Amino acid sequence: MAEQELPGVLILDIGGTQGVLANHVALLKKHFCLITMKEFLANKKEMSKKIQSVFVFECRPTIDRELLESLPNLKVIANSGVGVDHLDVKMISSFGVKVTNTPQAVADSTADIGMALMLASARRLVEDTEHFAVDWLGVEVTGATLGIIGMGSIGYKVAQRAKAFEMKILYHNRNRREEEQAVGAHYCEKMDDLLQQSDFVVLVVNLSPETHKLIGKRELGLMKPTATLINISRGAVIDQDALVEALQKKVIRAAALDVTYPEPLPRDHPLLKLDNIIITPHIGTATVQAIHMMAEEAITNMLAVLNGQPIPSELLAH
Numbered sequence: 564m565a566e567q568e569l570p571g572v573l574i575l576d577i578g579g580t581q582g583v584l585a586n587h588v589a590l591l592k593k594h595f596c597l598i599t600m601k602e603f604l605a606n607k608k609e610m611s612k613k614i615q616s617v618f619v620f621e622c623r624p625t626i627d628r629e630l631l632e633s634l635p636n637l638k639v640i641a642n643s644g645v646g647v648d649h650l651d652v653k654m655i656s657s658f659g660v661k662v663t664n665t666p667q668a669v670a671d672s673t674a675d676i677g678m679a680l681m682l683a684s685a686r687r688l689v690e691d692t693e694h695f696a697v698d699w700l701g702v703e704v705t706g707a708t709l710g711i712i713g714m715g716s717i718g719y720k721v722a723q724r725a726k727a728f729e730m731k732i733l734y735h736n737r738n739r740r741e742e743e744q745a746v747g748a749h750y751c752e753k754m755d756d757l758l759q760q761s762d763f764v765v766l767v768v769n770l771s772p773e774t775h776k777l778i779g780k781r782e783l784g785l786m787k788p789t790a791t792l793i794n795i796s797r798g799a800v801i802d803q804d805a806l807v808e809a810l811q812k813k814v815i816r817a818a819a820l821d822v823t824y825p826e827p828l829p830r831d832h833p834l835l836k837l838d839n840i841i842i843t844p845h846i847g848t849a850t851v852q853a854i855h856m857m858a859e860e861a862i863t864n865m866l867a868v869l870n871g872q873p874i875p876s877e878l879l880a881h
């Protein structure tokens with residue numbers, strides 16, 4: 564098929580690294596005529612009619628009303644990544660445009676980062692050796708109690724991994740999950756119960772008005788002084804000021820965060836001055852395999868919308 568016959572996809576800010584860009588571009592090119600933001604802005608009149616899909620790389624760019632108004636043939640915005648807190652799904656849906664994400668593609672790599680952070684914090688893998696020389700005892704993950712807040716596809720993958728570590732698994736979720744039995748997870752209807760009982764608490768919820776600052780001073784105060792808080796969801800799920808205070812006063816043992824707000828943190832941020840914290844730069848999906856699968860899942864979603872077929876991962880406006 565000639566390139567001009569393929570449906571047009573506007574690609575928005577495909578992340579930072581050339582590796583990501585090349586991988587996504589190669590896959591997208593098989594099915595779409597690629598239009599960059601630069602090309603779109605240079606020739607809006609012609610390009611706007613061609614564009615039927617927008618491909619968004621993870622949580623970086625947002626889509627505003629003005630862009631939507633300028634794309635009369637737009638049918639789908641495909642987010643590459645699971646979190647869509649950067650997109651106003653309700654507003655986008657009001658234009659008759661579908662929004663999709665990639666929950667399957669990100670689940671393993673993000674769960675791995677959760678486990679990596681838990682182990683690194685528990686066994687103090689990234690502390691400087693000078694400090695380590697005087698105080699080197701970590702804590703065991705094996706047999707400890709893990710509290711998972713948010714049991715979606717990533718939370719469940721964390722539970723599967725934790726089972727292999729013989730952890731006692733508690734979870735809190737909007738709904739009880741049938742799969743809990745397969746991983747031996749116990750449902751805590753009240754998040755407070757989970758916070759009080761867990762040695763490690765991992766946050767895997769979507770960011771929404773309900774989960775914004777879900778973990779604040781009160782919740783940190785409920786946790787054991789020996790407990791560790793791990794965040795692989797979105798930074799704003801934690802009240803960061805409260806976390807700084809809790810870590811300074813040793814209200815909890817430690818924290819390990821793959822996500823913060825903002826990202827990255829300013830160099831003088833108080834979280835960066837603590838020694839009982841590990842911070843990684845939002846690398847939940849930063850693997851060759853995940854990036855590839857995310858593009859594939861996003862493409863499947865886009866093609867389903869354009870071909871009028873059932874959409875595997877559609878997000879509905881609430």
Ligand SMILES: O=C(O)C(=O)CO
Nearest residue numbers: 644645646669847848
């Ligand atoms: O998929 C996402 O939205 C992520 O942030 C994974 O880390």
